[in-house]
Amino acid sequence: MSTVTLLPAVSPAQALFDCAVVMPERDVASLVDAELNRSVDPDEFRDLCLTHRGRHGMPAARRLLRHASLRAASEPERVLGRELSVRGFALAPNLPIGPYVGDFVDERARIVVEVDGREFHSEPEVFRGDRRRQNWLVREGWMVLRFAAYDVLAHPDAIADETTAAVN
Structure with a gap:
């Protein structure tokens, strides 16, 4: 003091x-x-x-x-990161994958979790870029789970359960 x-x-x-x-x-x-x-x-x-x-x-x-939930880029990502951690399932936040960055990444399982909010993902160029990124990730052997920010904030436990079920 x-x-x-x-x-x-x-x-x-x-x-x-x-x-x-x-x-x-x-x-x-x-x-x-x-x-x-x-x-x-x-x-x-x-x-x-x-x-x-x-x-x-x-x-x-x-x-x-x-x-x-450190290094979260948005409130929905922070909430999901904490929910995943509570389940003992901490995924790496904002991890580079090739030319892109995934919101949450499990490199071993090759899963990327994306949280999309209308605020940033409704612009036409961002929307198209998201599709190009997802197509590239899928071609490279990654599973992409995509959730709306609204759903993450409204039902973080259900989104975390769905994510852990997909990885296990």
Whole structure:
């Protein structure tokens, strides 16, 4: 703890940790994911979890860190990444495959999961580019699972179940 203009202040990692141990997991998950991607070093957060082992809320803080959805490009991708991780099925986010980048990739199973939102994928050139990318991936032996962002946000558990079923 330090002082700023005579007021006590904690680090961003400590503030995030304090939120993680007192707030309901479902309410704080997006904050944890966002800050671990932006202003808080995941290792510093992990160290706080180790330092405060017996503190109330620690199991939740450790789960939030373990299932953090890092490097997600959008909120639907963040939500799906966390749901997959909860199932012990973390896929690599935003991984290059040839000349393209897959939203979620399992290289061993050769599966790419794409989350498409109307905001970015309704423009004609983006729409056509998505088709060219999917055709290239299929020709190269990849299975492509494509989900609407709306469906991911409305039913993340069902989308995660469908994804894990396709890979297993």
